[in-house]
Amino acid sequence: MKCYLTGCVAGFVAFSEDLKVIDYETFPLDDVASRLSESQMGGITPEERRILERLLGEYDEVVVEAEPSPAYSEFGKIRFEMPSAAGVHLRENLDEILESITDIPPSRFIHSALISATREKLRESLRESDRFLIQAINALDELDEEIGKLIERLREWYSLHFPELDGVRSHEQYVELVARYGDRDRILENFRMDVEESIGSDISSEDLHIFMDLAESIRRLQRLRQDTERYIDLKMEKLAPNLRALAGANVGARLIAHAGGLRELAMLPSSTVQVLGAEKALFRHLKSNARPPKHGVIFQHPSIRSSPWWIRGRVARLLAGKIVIAVRKDVFSGEFDPEIIESFNERFEFIKNKNKKPPVKRKRFQRKR
Structure with a gap:
C-alpha cells in the first residue's frame, strides 16, 4: 500500500492512492517564507519530517513530489515523482483542500509568505557589510566638503587679525596654531615666522x-x-581584500558605493567599471557626441593619476579589468590572490616602457589645386 506526499504554500499534504487527504502539516504563519525557501533548496522542513515519519510507519511506500536529494537518504521506503498525481490534484483544488484541513484561507498563507520574504530580504540587506561601507565613504566625502568650507572660512576670517599667517600652506598646521594659541602674539612667540609687525x-x-x-x-x-x-x-x-590591495581602500569603497554594493560591482563588465563616477561625461558624450570619458573614480588611483596623458586610457582599461577579477575573487571565493596585483604591476610597467614618448600627430596635407 502506498501514499503520496506533496507540498504547497501552506505546508505538506498526504494523499491515499485514490487521492483522499489522509494527513497534513501546515507551516507556522510567521515563518512561511523560510520554510518554502528551505524546501525549494532541497532541505527537509520540520513539518515534512514529522509527516514523513508518520507515513513511513503506516505505509509500504511513500511517493514524494520532489527532486531526489541527499536530505532524504535517512528515510527508506521513498520514491520520487515529479510531478505526481497527488501534486496535480492538490494544485487544481488548492482552495477546497486547504479549507477542509485548516480554518485559515489560502490567501492568508500567501500574504504571510510575501510579508515574511520581504522582511527576510530587508534583514539580509541590513546584514551586508558593504552597506556600512557605502555609508562610511559617503560620510567621508561629506566630511571633506565641510572641512574644506570651514577652513576657507577660518582663513578668511582670521586673516583680518593676522593676514601673514596665510603663509602657512598646511591647513592642518594653520588650524592647529589658531586652536592652540589664538592670538597672533602668542603664535609668534611659539611659532617661528619671518614677521616683524603684522598689518x-x-x-x-x-x-x-x-x-x-x-x-x-x-x-x-x-x-x-x-x-x-x-x-x-x-x-x-x-570585505574585499583583493580590491583593497589593487585599488586602495578609498577607491575600492567608492567603486562599491557607485555600483550599489560589492556583489553588484562584481556583476559589472570592466568597461562599465572604468567609467563609474563619470556618468555626466558619458551622458554628454551620448547626447552631444563629445569625447567619451576614459576613466571615472579609478582616476584617483596612482597608476592613472601619475601617468602621462597619452597612456592613461590604456592604464584605465588595464586597471578596470583587474578590478573586475579582484572583486569577483572577493565575492565568490573570498581568498586573497597576490597574483592579481603582480600581473597588474607587470603589465603596467610594460605599457610605461613601451610608450615613453607621446604619439606623433600626423599632419594632414591638403592637395594643391
Missing part, C-alpha cells in the same frame, strides 16, 4: 574665543575624518 587689526576677547572655538571644531572634524578613513580601511580588508 592685521586688533581683536577683542570675544573675537578670539570664537576663532579658537571654530578652529577646535575643525580639528575634531579632522580627527573624525581620520577615524572614518581607518574604519573604511578595516572594512575593506575584511
